[in-house]
Amino acid sequence: MRLYGVVAAGGFRRHATYRIATAAGVFTNTVFGFIMAYTYIALWDERPRLGGYDMSEALTYVWLGQALLMTCAMMGGGFEDELMERIRTGDIAVDLYRPADLQLWWLAGDLGRAAFHLLGRGIVPMVLGSLAFDLALPGSYWTWPAFLLSVLLGVVVSFAVRYLVALSAFWLMDGAGAMQIAWLAGLFFSGMLLPLNLFPGLLGEVARMLPWSSLLQVPADVFLGKRTGWGLVEAYAFQAGWALALLTAGRFVQVLATRRVVIQGG
Protein backbone atom coordinates (compact mmCIF):
# COMPACT_ATOMS: atom_id res chain seq x y z
CA MET A 1 0.00 0.00 0.00
CA ARG A 2 2.91 2.28 0.78
CA LEU A 3 4.20 1.75 -2.74
CA TYR A 4 0.99 3.11 -4.28
CA GLY A 5 1.13 6.10 -1.95
CA VAL A 6 4.58 6.89 -3.30
CA VAL A 7 3.35 6.48 -6.88
CA ALA A 8 0.43 8.84 -6.19
CA ALA A 9 2.78 11.42 -4.67
CA GLY A 10 4.95 11.05 -7.77
CA GLY A 11 1.96 11.72 -10.00
CA PHE A 12 1.20 14.85 -8.00
CA ARG A 13 4.79 16.10 -8.09
CA ARG A 14 5.21 15.36 -11.76
CA HIS A 15 2.30 17.60 -12.74
CA ALA A 16 3.30 20.22 -10.19
CA THR A 17 6.55 20.70 -12.13
CA TYR A 18 4.77 22.40 -15.01
CA ARG A 19 4.14 25.74 -13.34
CA ILE A 20 3.83 27.90 -16.46
CA ALA A 21 1.61 25.33 -18.13
CA THR A 22 -0.60 25.31 -15.04
CA ALA A 23 -0.85 29.10 -15.02
CA ALA A 24 -1.67 29.04 -18.75
CA GLY A 25 -4.32 26.40 -18.09
CA VAL A 26 -5.87 28.49 -15.32
CA PHE A 27 -6.05 31.40 -17.77
CA THR A 28 -7.79 29.26 -20.39
CA ASN A 29 -10.22 27.74 -17.88
CA THR A 30 -11.09 31.26 -16.71
CA VAL A 31 -11.68 32.56 -20.26
CA PHE A 32 -13.93 29.60 -21.08
CA GLY A 33 -15.68 30.01 -17.74
CA PHE A 34 -16.54 33.61 -18.61
CA ILE A 35 -17.78 32.77 -22.12
CA MET A 36 -19.95 29.92 -20.85
CA ALA A 37 -21.22 31.95 -17.91
CA TYR A 38 -22.56 34.63 -20.26
CA THR A 39 -24.30 32.07 -22.48
CA TYR A 40 -25.88 30.51 -19.39
CA ILE A 41 -27.04 33.95 -18.20
CA ALA A 42 -28.74 34.49 -21.59
CA LEU A 43 -30.38 31.08 -21.32
CA TRP A 44 -31.54 31.44 -17.73
CA ASP A 45 -32.76 34.98 -18.41
CA GLU A 46 -35.22 33.44 -20.86
CA ARG A 47 -36.09 30.45 -18.72
CA PRO A 48 -35.49 31.03 -15.00
CA ARG A 49 -35.18 27.81 -12.98
CA LEU A 50 -34.38 25.76 -16.08
CA GLY A 51 -33.46 22.19 -15.13
CA GLY A 52 -34.24 22.96 -11.49
CA TYR A 53 -31.33 25.41 -11.15
CA ASP A 54 -31.71 29.09 -10.42
CA MET A 55 -29.34 31.58 -12.05
CA SER A 56 -26.58 31.48 -9.45
CA GLU A 57 -26.73 27.68 -9.30
CA ALA A 58 -26.39 27.53 -13.09
CA LEU A 59 -23.37 29.85 -12.93
CA THR A 60 -21.84 27.75 -10.17
CA TYR A 61 -22.30 24.73 -12.43
CA VAL A 62 -20.25 26.47 -15.15
CA TRP A 63 -17.33 27.16 -12.84
CA LEU A 64 -17.47 23.68 -11.29
CA GLY A 65 -17.17 22.36 -14.85
CA GLN A 66 -14.02 24.41 -15.41
CA ALA A 67 -12.62 23.34 -12.04
CA LEU A 68 -13.23 19.64 -12.68
CA LEU A 69 -12.35 19.55 -16.40
CA MET A 70 -8.74 18.53 -15.79
CA THR A 71 -9.32 16.84 -12.43
CA CYS A 72 -11.73 14.31 -13.94
CA ALA A 73 -9.82 14.40 -17.27
CA MET A 74 -13.04 14.84 -19.23
CA MET A 75 -11.06 15.56 -22.37
CA GLY A 76 -8.43 12.93 -21.62
CA GLY A 77 -4.92 14.12 -20.92
CA GLY A 78 -4.01 11.78 -18.12
CA PHE A 79 -1.87 8.68 -18.26
CA GLU A 80 -3.46 7.02 -21.29
CA ASP A 81 -1.07 8.40 -23.93
CA GLU A 82 1.88 7.05 -22.01
CA LEU A 83 0.34 3.65 -21.30
CA MET A 84 -0.61 3.25 -24.97
CA GLU A 85 2.90 4.18 -26.01
CA ARG A 86 4.32 1.54 -23.66
CA ILE A 87 1.96 -1.06 -25.10
CA ARG A 88 2.87 -0.09 -28.66
CA THR A 89 6.61 -0.19 -28.09
CA GLY A 90 6.51 -3.30 -25.95
CA ASP A 91 7.85 -1.62 -22.81
CA ILE A 92 4.72 -2.94 -21.15
CA ALA A 93 6.51 -6.30 -20.81
CA VAL A 94 8.87 -4.70 -18.29
CA ASP A 95 5.92 -3.28 -16.34
CA LEU A 96 4.31 -6.70 -16.15
CA TYR A 97 7.41 -8.10 -14.43
CA ARG A 98 7.34 -5.46 -11.71
CA PRO A 99 6.16 -6.61 -8.29
CA ALA A 100 3.22 -4.21 -8.48
CA ASP A 101 -0.28 -4.47 -9.86
CA LEU A 102 -0.51 -2.76 -13.25
CA GLN A 103 -3.99 -1.30 -12.80
CA LEU A 104 -3.42 -0.10 -9.23
CA TRP A 105 -0.08 1.41 -10.25
CA TRP A 106 -1.65 3.58 -12.94
CA LEU A 107 -4.65 4.36 -10.74
CA ALA A 108 -2.39 5.67 -7.97
CA GLY A 109 -0.50 7.87 -10.42
CA ASP A 110 -3.76 9.20 -11.85
CA LEU A 111 -5.13 10.02 -8.39
CA GLY A 112 -2.00 12.06 -7.71
CA ARG A 113 -2.46 13.87 -11.02
CA ALA A 114 -6.12 14.57 -10.24
CA ALA A 115 -5.28 15.93 -6.79
CA PHE A 116 -2.79 18.34 -8.31
CA HIS A 117 -5.21 19.53 -10.97
CA LEU A 118 -7.97 20.07 -8.41
CA LEU A 119 -5.67 22.35 -6.44
CA GLY A 120 -3.70 23.83 -9.34
CA ARG A 121 -6.38 24.35 -11.94
CA GLY A 122 -9.59 24.14 -9.94
CA ILE A 123 -9.37 26.62 -7.12
CA VAL A 124 -8.19 29.77 -8.91
CA PRO A 125 -10.84 29.78 -11.70
CA MET A 126 -13.50 29.04 -9.07
CA VAL A 127 -12.35 32.00 -6.94
CA LEU A 128 -12.19 34.32 -9.97
CA GLY A 129 -15.64 33.13 -11.02
CA SER A 130 -17.06 33.81 -7.59
CA LEU A 131 -15.63 37.34 -7.69
CA ALA A 132 -17.21 38.13 -11.07
CA PHE A 133 -20.53 36.33 -10.61
CA ASP A 134 -22.96 35.58 -7.81
CA LEU A 135 -22.27 31.90 -7.14
CA ALA A 136 -24.25 29.50 -4.96
CA LEU A 137 -21.60 28.23 -2.55
CA PRO A 138 -22.55 25.47 -0.08
CA GLY A 139 -24.45 26.66 2.98
CA SER A 140 -23.28 23.79 5.16
CA TYR A 141 -19.66 22.89 5.92
CA TRP A 142 -20.54 19.22 5.48
CA THR A 143 -21.23 19.79 1.80
CA TRP A 144 -17.52 20.32 1.09
CA PRO A 145 -16.29 16.86 2.20
CA ALA A 146 -19.40 15.29 0.61
CA PHE A 147 -18.46 17.03 -2.65
CA LEU A 148 -14.81 15.95 -2.44
CA LEU A 149 -15.82 12.31 -1.95
CA SER A 150 -18.04 12.56 -5.02
CA VAL A 151 -15.16 14.07 -7.00
CA LEU A 152 -12.87 11.24 -5.87
CA LEU A 153 -15.39 8.67 -7.10
CA GLY A 154 -15.70 10.62 -10.34
CA VAL A 155 -11.93 10.49 -10.85
CA VAL A 156 -11.93 6.72 -10.30
CA VAL A 157 -14.75 6.25 -12.85
CA SER A 158 -12.86 8.46 -15.30
CA PHE A 159 -9.68 6.46 -14.71
CA ALA A 160 -11.48 3.14 -15.21
CA VAL A 161 -12.89 4.27 -18.57
CA ARG A 162 -9.54 5.59 -19.79
CA TYR A 163 -7.76 2.45 -18.62
CA LEU A 164 -10.07 0.33 -20.78
CA VAL A 165 -9.46 2.66 -23.71
CA ALA A 166 -5.69 2.48 -23.24
CA LEU A 167 -5.77 -1.33 -23.11
CA SER A 168 -7.48 -1.35 -26.49
CA ALA A 169 -4.01 -0.55 -27.86
CA PHE A 170 -3.16 -4.26 -27.37
CA TRP A 171 -5.53 -5.02 -30.24
CA LEU A 172 -5.70 -1.80 -32.23
CA MET A 173 -2.02 -0.80 -32.29
CA ASP A 174 -3.08 2.76 -33.06
CA GLY A 175 -5.49 3.64 -30.29
CA ALA A 176 -5.95 7.27 -31.37
CA GLY A 177 -9.45 6.60 -32.74
CA ALA A 178 -10.67 4.82 -29.61
CA MET A 179 -9.21 7.58 -27.46
CA GLN A 180 -10.96 10.24 -29.48
CA ILE A 181 -14.33 8.52 -29.11
CA ALA A 182 -13.84 8.26 -25.34
CA TRP A 183 -12.83 11.92 -25.25
CA LEU A 184 -15.97 12.96 -27.13
CA ALA A 185 -18.23 10.91 -24.90
CA GLY A 186 -16.52 12.32 -21.82
CA LEU A 187 -17.06 15.89 -22.96
CA PHE A 188 -20.68 15.50 -23.99
CA PHE A 189 -22.08 12.99 -21.50
CA SER A 190 -20.36 14.39 -18.41
CA GLY A 191 -22.56 17.47 -18.70
CA MET A 192 -19.59 19.69 -19.51
CA LEU A 193 -21.30 21.43 -22.44
CA LEU A 194 -24.75 21.65 -20.88
CA PRO A 195 -26.15 20.17 -17.64
CA LEU A 196 -27.61 16.72 -18.29
CA ASN A 197 -30.85 17.89 -16.60
CA LEU A 198 -31.43 19.99 -19.73
CA PHE A 199 -31.08 17.09 -22.16
CA PRO A 200 -34.57 16.31 -23.44
CA GLY A 201 -36.52 13.04 -23.14
CA LEU A 202 -34.84 9.71 -23.70
CA LEU A 203 -31.46 11.30 -24.51
CA GLY A 204 -31.49 12.90 -21.08
CA GLU A 205 -32.52 9.70 -19.31
CA VAL A 206 -29.79 7.70 -21.03
CA ALA A 207 -27.17 10.41 -20.50
CA ARG A 208 -27.87 10.51 -16.75
CA MET A 209 -27.48 6.70 -16.50
CA LEU A 210 -24.12 6.55 -18.29
CA PRO A 211 -20.85 6.44 -16.30
CA TRP A 212 -19.72 9.88 -17.51
CA SER A 213 -22.40 11.66 -15.48
CA SER A 214 -20.22 10.74 -12.47
CA LEU A 215 -17.56 13.13 -13.76
CA LEU A 216 -19.42 16.42 -13.45
CA GLN A 217 -23.21 16.20 -13.16
CA VAL A 218 -23.24 14.15 -9.95
CA PRO A 219 -20.45 16.05 -8.10
CA ALA A 220 -22.03 19.37 -9.17
CA ASP A 221 -25.43 18.29 -7.80
CA VAL A 222 -23.77 17.28 -4.53
CA PHE A 223 -22.05 20.69 -4.38
CA LEU A 224 -25.31 22.52 -5.10
CA GLY A 225 -27.09 20.63 -2.33
CA LYS A 226 -29.43 18.82 -4.73
CA ARG A 227 -28.31 15.50 -3.27
CA THR A 228 -28.71 15.15 0.47
CA GLY A 229 -29.70 12.33 2.82
CA TRP A 230 -30.68 9.22 0.87
CA GLY A 231 -30.22 11.13 -2.38
CA LEU A 232 -26.56 11.54 -1.49
CA VAL A 233 -26.22 7.84 -0.66
CA GLU A 234 -27.83 7.04 -3.99
CA ALA A 235 -25.40 9.35 -5.80
CA TYR A 236 -22.41 7.63 -4.15
CA ALA A 237 -23.86 4.20 -4.92
CA PHE A 238 -24.28 5.20 -8.58
CA GLN A 239 -20.69 6.41 -8.85
CA ALA A 240 -19.18 3.56 -6.84
CA GLY A 241 -21.22 1.03 -8.83
CA TRP A 242 -19.84 2.31 -12.14
CA ALA A 243 -16.33 2.53 -10.69
CA LEU A 244 -16.46 -1.08 -9.53
CA ALA A 245 -17.99 -2.39 -12.76
CA LEU A 246 -15.51 -0.57 -14.97
CA LEU A 247 -12.47 -1.43 -12.83
CA THR A 248 -13.52 -5.11 -12.92
CA ALA A 249 -13.92 -4.94 -16.68
CA GLY A 250 -10.46 -3.34 -16.89
CA ARG A 251 -8.99 -6.15 -14.82
CA PHE A 252 -10.63 -8.75 -17.04
CA VAL A 253 -9.37 -7.12 -20.24
CA GLN A 254 -5.92 -6.81 -18.69
CA VAL A 255 -5.77 -10.57 -18.10
CA LEU A 256 -6.87 -11.21 -21.68
CA ALA A 257 -4.37 -8.69 -23.01
CA THR A 258 -1.36 -9.91 -21.07
CA ARG A 259 -1.88 -13.39 -22.47
CA ARG A 260 -1.09 -11.81 -25.84
CA VAL A 261 2.23 -10.45 -24.70
CA VAL A 262 5.10 -12.48 -26.08
CA ILE A 263 8.42 -11.47 -24.62
CA GLN A 264 11.33 -11.73 -27.00
CA GLY A 265 14.54 -12.76 -25.32
CA GLY A 266 17.72 -11.09 -26.34
Added chain:
Amino acid sequence: MAEPEGASEVAFEDRSRLVEGVRAYGLIVAMWLRSTMAYRASFAMTALGNFVVTAFDFVTILLMFSHVDALGGYTLPEIALLYGMSATAFGLADLLLGSMDRLGRRVRDGTLDTLLVRPVPVLAQVAADRFALRRLGRITQGLLVLGYALVSLDIAWTPLKVLMIPLMVLSGAAIFGAVFVAGAAFQFVAQDASEVQNAFTYGGTTLLQYPPTIFAKDLVRGVTFVVPLAFVSWLPALYVLGREYPLALPQWAAFLPPVVAGACWALAGLAWRAGLRAYRSTGS
Protein backbone atom coordinates in the same frame (compact mmCIF):
# COMPACT_ATOMS: atom_id res chain seq x y z
CA MET B 1 23.70 50.21 -48.03
CA ALA B 2 22.19 53.61 -48.57
CA GLU B 3 21.61 53.29 -52.31
CA PRO B 4 18.07 52.90 -53.56
CA GLU B 5 19.13 49.68 -55.34
CA GLY B 6 19.84 48.24 -51.92
CA ALA B 7 16.29 48.88 -50.78
CA SER B 8 14.75 47.26 -53.81
CA GLU B 9 17.10 44.33 -53.40
CA VAL B 10 15.84 43.83 -49.86
CA ALA B 11 12.25 44.03 -51.07
CA PHE B 12 13.04 41.47 -53.75
CA GLU B 13 14.67 39.22 -51.19
CA ASP B 14 11.63 39.47 -48.93
CA ARG B 15 9.40 38.53 -51.78
CA SER B 16 11.44 35.55 -52.87
CA ARG B 17 11.56 34.37 -49.28
CA LEU B 18 7.78 34.49 -49.19
CA VAL B 19 7.52 32.46 -52.39
CA GLU B 20 10.12 30.04 -51.09
CA GLY B 21 8.22 29.76 -47.81
CA VAL B 22 4.91 28.99 -49.50
CA ARG B 23 6.62 26.46 -51.76
CA ALA B 24 8.28 24.75 -48.80
CA TYR B 25 4.98 24.74 -46.93
CA GLY B 26 3.36 23.02 -49.91
CA LEU B 27 6.08 20.38 -50.13
CA ILE B 28 5.96 19.53 -46.42
CA VAL B 29 2.16 19.41 -46.51
CA ALA B 30 2.27 17.04 -49.49
CA MET B 31 4.64 14.80 -47.55
CA TRP B 32 2.32 14.67 -44.54
CA LEU B 33 -0.66 14.02 -46.80
CA ARG B 34 1.08 11.00 -48.27
CA SER B 35 1.89 9.65 -44.83
CA THR B 36 -1.68 10.30 -43.59
CA MET B 37 -3.14 8.45 -46.53
CA ALA B 38 -1.03 5.40 -45.75
CA TYR B 39 -3.54 4.67 -42.97
CA ARG B 40 -6.82 5.48 -44.65
CA ALA B 41 -9.09 3.90 -42.02
CA SER B 42 -7.38 5.84 -39.27
CA PHE B 43 -7.70 9.04 -41.31
CA ALA B 44 -11.44 8.45 -41.91
CA MET B 45 -11.99 7.82 -38.21
CA THR B 46 -10.11 10.88 -36.99
CA ALA B 47 -11.74 13.12 -39.63
CA LEU B 48 -15.14 11.86 -38.52
CA GLY B 49 -14.12 12.45 -34.90
CA ASN B 50 -13.07 15.98 -35.76
CA PHE B 51 -16.45 16.51 -37.38
CA VAL B 52 -18.35 15.11 -34.41
CA VAL B 53 -16.45 17.00 -31.72
CA THR B 54 -17.15 20.30 -33.41
CA ALA B 55 -20.74 19.26 -34.13
CA PHE B 56 -21.26 18.89 -30.37
CA ASP B 57 -20.86 22.65 -30.08
CA PHE B 58 -23.83 23.15 -32.36
CA VAL B 59 -25.77 20.33 -30.71
CA THR B 60 -25.34 22.25 -27.45
CA ILE B 61 -26.93 25.30 -29.08
CA LEU B 62 -29.74 23.11 -30.47
CA LEU B 63 -30.33 21.71 -26.98
CA MET B 64 -30.50 25.26 -25.63
CA PHE B 65 -33.07 26.13 -28.28
CA SER B 66 -35.19 23.15 -27.23
CA HIS B 67 -35.93 25.29 -24.14
CA VAL B 68 -36.05 28.82 -25.62
CA ASP B 69 -37.07 30.56 -28.84
CA ALA B 70 -34.38 33.23 -28.76
CA LEU B 71 -31.03 33.70 -27.05
CA GLY B 72 -29.95 37.26 -26.40
CA GLY B 73 -32.68 38.36 -28.83
CA TYR B 74 -31.38 36.16 -31.68
CA THR B 75 -33.26 33.28 -33.30
CA LEU B 76 -31.69 29.91 -34.10
CA PRO B 77 -31.01 30.63 -37.83
CA GLU B 78 -29.40 33.95 -36.90
CA ILE B 79 -27.12 32.27 -34.37
CA ALA B 80 -26.44 29.55 -36.96
CA LEU B 81 -25.10 32.25 -39.30
CA LEU B 82 -22.75 33.58 -36.61
CA TYR B 83 -21.75 30.02 -35.77
CA GLY B 84 -21.23 28.89 -39.36
CA MET B 85 -19.07 31.91 -40.17
CA SER B 86 -16.89 31.62 -37.12
CA ALA B 87 -16.54 27.82 -37.32
CA THR B 88 -15.63 27.84 -41.03
CA ALA B 89 -13.13 30.68 -40.70
CA PHE B 90 -11.55 29.08 -37.65
CA GLY B 91 -11.56 25.67 -39.36
CA LEU B 92 -9.58 27.07 -42.30
CA ALA B 93 -7.02 28.73 -40.04
CA ASP B 94 -6.79 25.56 -37.95
CA LEU B 95 -6.21 23.42 -41.08
CA LEU B 96 -3.45 25.67 -42.43
CA LEU B 97 -1.73 26.77 -39.21
CA GLY B 98 -3.20 24.63 -36.42
CA SER B 99 0.11 22.84 -35.85
CA MET B 100 1.73 26.09 -34.68
CA ASP B 101 0.82 25.29 -31.09
CA ARG B 102 3.43 22.54 -31.08
CA LEU B 103 6.16 25.17 -31.13
CA GLY B 104 6.48 25.24 -27.34
CA ARG B 105 7.14 21.51 -27.29
CA ARG B 106 9.78 21.91 -30.01
CA VAL B 107 11.52 24.62 -27.99
CA ARG B 108 11.49 22.38 -24.92
CA ASP B 109 12.74 19.19 -26.54
CA GLY B 110 15.25 20.97 -28.77
CA THR B 111 13.87 19.75 -32.12
CA LEU B 112 13.41 23.36 -33.19
CA ASP B 113 17.18 23.50 -33.74
CA THR B 114 16.82 20.98 -36.57
CA LEU B 115 14.43 23.35 -38.32
CA LEU B 116 16.77 26.31 -37.87
CA VAL B 117 19.64 24.74 -39.79
CA ARG B 118 17.52 23.83 -42.80
CA PRO B 119 17.56 26.31 -45.69
CA VAL B 120 13.78 26.77 -45.48
CA PRO B 121 11.84 29.48 -43.59
CA VAL B 122 11.17 28.27 -40.04
CA LEU B 123 7.59 29.57 -40.05
CA ALA B 124 6.74 27.42 -43.09
CA GLN B 125 8.30 24.36 -41.45
CA VAL B 126 6.52 24.83 -38.12
CA ALA B 127 3.18 25.59 -39.79
CA ALA B 128 3.29 22.57 -42.08
CA ASP B 129 4.58 20.18 -39.45
CA ARG B 130 2.18 17.26 -38.94
CA PHE B 131 -0.31 18.82 -41.32
CA ALA B 132 -3.61 17.27 -40.25
CA LEU B 133 -6.08 16.81 -43.07
CA ARG B 134 -8.60 15.47 -40.54
CA ARG B 135 -9.29 19.10 -39.67
CA LEU B 136 -11.45 19.18 -42.80
CA GLY B 137 -14.03 17.72 -40.41
CA ARG B 138 -14.36 21.04 -38.62
CA ILE B 139 -14.65 23.00 -41.89
CA THR B 140 -17.31 20.60 -43.18
CA GLN B 141 -19.32 21.05 -40.02
CA GLY B 142 -19.02 24.84 -40.18
CA LEU B 143 -20.08 24.89 -43.83
CA LEU B 144 -23.10 22.69 -43.10
CA VAL B 145 -24.33 25.00 -40.35
CA LEU B 146 -23.61 28.00 -42.58
CA GLY B 147 -25.65 26.38 -45.37
CA TYR B 148 -28.52 25.73 -42.98
CA ALA B 149 -28.42 29.38 -41.87
CA LEU B 150 -28.41 30.76 -45.41
CA VAL B 151 -31.32 28.52 -46.42
CA SER B 152 -33.50 29.24 -43.41
CA LEU B 153 -32.81 32.97 -43.01
CA ASP B 154 -35.05 35.46 -44.73
CA ILE B 155 -32.53 38.04 -45.93
CA ALA B 156 -33.06 40.81 -48.50
CA TRP B 157 -29.93 39.96 -50.48
CA THR B 158 -27.91 42.72 -52.13
CA PRO B 159 -24.68 42.21 -54.14
CA LEU B 160 -22.72 43.59 -51.18
CA LYS B 161 -24.31 41.14 -48.77
CA VAL B 162 -23.57 38.22 -51.10
CA LEU B 163 -19.97 39.35 -51.48
CA MET B 164 -19.71 39.68 -47.72
CA ILE B 165 -20.04 35.91 -47.12
CA PRO B 166 -16.82 34.69 -48.85
CA LEU B 167 -14.98 37.87 -47.83
CA MET B 168 -15.90 37.24 -44.22
CA VAL B 169 -14.75 33.60 -44.24
CA LEU B 170 -11.38 34.39 -45.84
CA SER B 171 -10.55 37.45 -43.73
CA GLY B 172 -11.80 35.65 -40.65
CA ALA B 173 -9.45 32.75 -41.40
CA ALA B 174 -6.61 35.25 -41.87
CA ILE B 175 -7.35 36.94 -38.53
CA PHE B 176 -7.43 33.61 -36.71
CA GLY B 177 -4.25 32.63 -38.58
CA ALA B 178 -2.48 35.73 -37.27
CA VAL B 179 -3.57 34.75 -33.75
CA PHE B 180 -2.01 31.31 -34.27
CA VAL B 181 1.29 32.85 -35.40
CA ALA B 182 1.33 35.43 -32.60
CA GLY B 183 0.53 32.68 -30.09
CA ALA B 184 3.41 30.58 -31.39
CA ALA B 185 5.74 33.59 -31.16
CA PHE B 186 4.71 33.98 -27.52
CA GLN B 187 5.81 30.40 -26.90
CA PHE B 188 9.41 31.25 -27.70
CA VAL B 189 9.28 33.12 -24.41
CA ALA B 190 6.82 31.07 -22.37
CA GLN B 191 7.72 27.58 -23.53
CA ASP B 192 4.92 25.51 -22.07
CA ALA B 193 2.09 28.04 -22.20
CA SER B 194 0.38 26.72 -25.33
CA GLU B 195 -2.93 26.75 -23.45
CA VAL B 196 -2.95 30.55 -23.48
CA GLN B 197 -3.20 30.27 -27.23
CA ASN B 198 -6.21 27.95 -26.87
CA ALA B 199 -8.02 30.64 -24.90
CA PHE B 200 -7.81 32.97 -27.90
CA THR B 201 -8.29 30.43 -30.70
CA TYR B 202 -10.79 27.87 -29.39
CA GLY B 203 -12.15 30.34 -26.85
CA GLY B 204 -12.44 33.01 -29.54
CA THR B 205 -14.41 30.81 -31.91
CA THR B 206 -16.73 29.71 -29.10
CA LEU B 207 -17.34 33.34 -28.15
CA LEU B 208 -18.15 34.33 -31.75
CA GLN B 209 -20.73 31.56 -32.02
CA TYR B 210 -23.04 33.53 -29.74
CA PRO B 211 -24.47 37.01 -30.39
CA PRO B 212 -22.58 39.98 -28.91
CA THR B 213 -25.71 41.05 -27.02
CA ILE B 214 -25.21 38.38 -24.36
CA PHE B 215 -21.68 39.43 -23.35
CA ALA B 216 -20.57 42.19 -21.02
CA LYS B 217 -19.61 45.46 -22.75
CA ASP B 218 -15.97 45.25 -21.64
CA LEU B 219 -15.59 41.78 -23.09
CA VAL B 220 -17.03 42.97 -26.42
CA ARG B 221 -14.66 45.97 -26.35
CA GLY B 222 -11.75 43.63 -25.73
CA VAL B 223 -12.49 41.40 -28.73
CA THR B 224 -13.12 44.43 -30.95
CA PHE B 225 -10.18 46.69 -30.14
CA VAL B 226 -7.55 44.51 -28.43
CA VAL B 227 -7.77 41.09 -30.08
CA PRO B 228 -9.99 42.06 -33.04
CA LEU B 229 -11.95 38.81 -33.28
CA ALA B 230 -15.24 40.73 -33.62
CA PHE B 231 -14.22 41.35 -37.24
CA VAL B 232 -14.16 37.62 -37.96
CA SER B 233 -17.91 37.16 -37.84
CA TRP B 234 -19.87 39.50 -35.59
CA LEU B 235 -19.62 42.78 -37.52
CA PRO B 236 -19.92 41.42 -41.09
CA ALA B 237 -22.65 38.96 -40.08
CA LEU B 238 -24.66 41.67 -38.31
CA TYR B 239 -24.43 43.72 -41.51
CA VAL B 240 -25.87 40.79 -43.50
CA LEU B 241 -28.60 40.31 -40.90
CA GLY B 242 -29.35 44.04 -40.79
CA ARG B 243 -28.85 44.00 -37.02
CA GLU B 244 -27.55 46.72 -34.75
CA TYR B 245 -23.76 46.63 -34.18
CA PRO B 246 -22.34 46.35 -30.68
CA LEU B 247 -20.69 49.43 -29.12
CA ALA B 248 -22.58 51.65 -31.63
CA LEU B 249 -19.84 51.11 -34.25
CA PRO B 250 -20.33 52.81 -37.65
CA GLN B 251 -21.82 50.83 -40.50
CA TRP B 252 -18.62 50.72 -42.57
CA ALA B 253 -16.92 48.78 -39.76
CA ALA B 254 -18.43 45.66 -41.34
CA PHE B 255 -16.16 46.16 -44.37
CA LEU B 256 -12.95 46.38 -42.35
CA PRO B 257 -12.10 42.66 -41.93
CA PRO B 258 -9.53 42.53 -44.80
CA VAL B 259 -7.78 45.62 -43.40
CA VAL B 260 -7.85 44.23 -39.88
CA ALA B 261 -6.51 40.90 -41.16
CA GLY B 262 -3.62 42.70 -42.88
CA ALA B 263 -2.77 44.65 -39.73
CA CYS B 264 -2.94 41.48 -37.63
CA TRP B 265 -0.53 39.68 -39.97
CA ALA B 266 1.91 42.59 -39.89
CA LEU B 267 1.91 42.51 -36.07
CA ALA B 268 2.06 38.72 -35.92
CA GLY B 269 4.99 38.77 -38.36
CA LEU B 270 6.89 41.24 -36.17
CA ALA B 271 6.17 39.15 -33.09
CA TRP B 272 7.35 36.00 -34.87
CA ARG B 273 10.64 37.61 -35.93
CA ALA B 274 11.22 39.01 -32.46
CA GLY B 275 10.51 35.59 -30.97
CA LEU B 276 12.80 33.77 -33.36
CA ARG B 277 15.60 36.26 -32.74
CA ALA B 278 15.21 35.91 -28.97
CA TYR B 279 15.32 32.12 -29.20
CA ARG B 280 18.09 30.45 -27.26
CA SER B 281 18.45 26.75 -27.74
CA THR B 282 18.18 24.55 -24.66
CA GLY B 283 21.24 22.77 -25.97
CA SER B 284 19.67 19.34 -25.63
